[in-house]
Amino acid sequence: MSQITNPIRYPDTGSTQTMTKRAWWLVVLNVALPGSVQVLAGNRRLGRFGLGATLAFVALAIVTLVVYKLWPEVFLSIFTSNLGLWAAALALAFYAVVWLMLTLDTLRLVRLVRAGPRARPIIAVLTTAVMVLVCGTAGYGAYVATTASGFLSDVFVAGPTEPPVDGRYNVLLLGGDAGADRDGLRPDSISVVSVDATTGQATMISLPRNLEDVPFSAGSALGALYPDGYGAIDGCDTDACILNSIYTEGEIKRPFLYPDAVAQGSSPGIEATKEAAQGITGLEIQYFVLIDMQGFSDLVDALGGVDIDVQSRVPVHKDESFTSVAFWFEPGMQHMDGYHALWFARSRHGTSDYDRINRQRQLQEALLAQASPANVLTQFQGVAKAGREVVKTDVPQGMLGYFVNLASKTKTLPIEGVALTPDNGVDPENPDYANITALIDAALAPPATDAPAQ
Template sequence: MTLAASPIRYPDAASRTVMTRRAWWLVGLNLLIPGSVQVLTGDRRLGRFGLGATLTLWTLAVLALVTWLLWPTVLYSIVSNSIALWVLAALLVFYAVLWVVLTLDTLRLVRLVKTAPTARPWVALLSIAVMVFVSGTAAYGAYVATTASGFLSSVFVAGPSQPPVDGRYNILLLGGDSGPDREGMRPDSMSLVSIDADTGQAVTIGLPRDFVDVPFPEDSPLYQVYPEGYGAIDGCEVDVCQLNSIYTEVELKSPEMYPDAVSQGSEPGIEGMRDAVEGITGLTVQYYVLIDMQGFEQLIDALGGIDINVETRIPIGGDEDNNGVDGWIEPGQQHLDGYHALWYGRARYGVAGGDYERMQRQHNLEAAILQQFTPATVLTKFQGIAAAGADTVKTDIPQSMLGYFVDLGMKTKDLPIITVPLTPDNGVDSAEDPDYDYVRQLIDEALTPVTAEPEEG
């Protein structure tokens, strides 16, 4: 092999032009094909190891891309598994260290003292910048993976998955307020989201908190105590016998009704609410998600705020007569931070429409979060989201179902959300004499167009 035939491996060290050109080639090769520099010019053993690691990484990347295109649920399931995330973190740390070693060795092989003086700082600067970017990105990815693993383990349970019922998943959303002026936590916001297991089409059923005479399924422990409905005969164990009081009564007065709740990732009060919602709607509730409003502010701030079209002027604080109001959320398109988003969904006094209007605002918040909670947002703000979510969200959705629900959620984002308003304007009087047969009829009418099979002919 002659010198002229292989200027990369056997350069003319006396020529600064050749050595400078060679330096740029080596830096480029190290960036594009890590390990190739060592194979061509230096330690072939290290080079073969680096090349093997590079080819393995490319193969994994191609497999991940193909899986994402053809079987996205599989990929989502992998990246939402705690063990898989730790394996991913270990791989990223390995590649971060390997790229540092290969880059520093490349700088040694470049032989900067033989290059043109004007090129030396640029060659070195580019090499170091690329090393910091690539290795730093891998290291940050490892950090995100380990943080995500801890977040998933703290929020999601390891229980068995539940099948869809009549082709749907029904998830109970509870917004709880455990403020210092309350005994325990009482859900102030209640919705049932029914999602088509194939298409992702979602139907949201808003549940007024003042539903009375709430029925329970016959197999519910609460049915044995209230066979005619919650508090319908001799009252109940708390001061107000309405839907959102069921959580407080069961949690504080009768937790023994649901002895297995905690071991299954739930709470007695939540299980009581689940039975109540099944009795009202006639639907099977597979999972629940509880959001503590005390941590909601931090979660919205971690997202970077949220965009909401405010329809009416909303007071911050105050009473029925707007005494003690600390400020206002003005009508129009607004970008709300966590504090103002919390009051947008929480404000009860001084707003026309009362609880029903408040319930609609809470649905608006849910829809806005669904639309704006993008993968890019999660990645760029993950640390804050994970910290807020671990203290704010409680659910019995198992980790094994996360991949499926992520895929289903991506479909849901692209479809309009159907809302079932259980309000007086729609013929439902929740506080006086609710007609639960009519409530179930409204729900069935909303679900039927989504799930009906096309007629043959």
């Protein structure tokens, strides 16, 4: 009686039509609900194990999706922590092994030799393809999770978090340029990105690298040494007393002023530049991000290049002397690899520092806009390798969930800019720092609201 009522477990092996239909049912069940095939037609103990693993995985996926939708910051905090990433990697690896085991057992239970001759290769190829797709996806997910854990540990520090100041996070963004003719790295671009801690609205303040008489924040090490501004009285210890020389002053000439910098994930040069940026902007800077411009080229390549809307002709130089031109970027949309994107950002021939600041900002915004999650994941190995070489920061890993969530808001809003240019009364050789502070305060001030009617 049981053989008649249970044709899945006790089929008529002599009927090719019955065995073909049974084979398709088993293949579909294995895809729809792994473990059910074994419960119906094979080892019930293995089937119950497979069903339990499948249902647990589905429940975990549903809980993860709900947390992502309702509490994205919690979700991101978990999956930017080493513990969360390794837990995800182990779960994906475990499920890949379970799926592989169940699928191979399903192929055994199908009894392909009893199925119709035309159906056999189709069933075998389809089952194998789905197995490779699912196991491969789960395996790659586990690989990405473990690689991401190593990458985050290498780039971000383990340290205390900082609260927002006046409702904002202020980050010093440095583009490093370590040329062969320079004594150590010298920032080629210096910006402060101020982000509203609630809305994500970002304002980028690009600081001209040739500012003179730079003030330092109150109580700072270089502020005590240069109370009237950098090099304003008796000169300085570098070849040019301008803003982007302050990195060299701290890193090479006076590292003893910052004995704890390295232990805190920073460096003397970065801390000196931070003091200067705070003095110029009047903002308290919580974190820094240093992007090596040469390594930046590898990151652009890892992401498949970047599309830039070139506003006016920009020369690409033949060498680091910046005097001779190899060819020109013509106006219009241009797809650039890392090498050419770097030249677009650094080009000097016939252009001013303000032109370069605008191009660097344009490149940063374009790369952020094009670095979608799908793009990063598909090129993750190259991105992670380049990222280790490109980025240095003192942002603690524990803040990543919050900042990634905040960045998702930032990406939906236009990035505001503060132009410290001669058009706004900023003369780098004789800067009016009170005017600079006023420009920044006006840009960061919340929009005025109408007073309620009396």
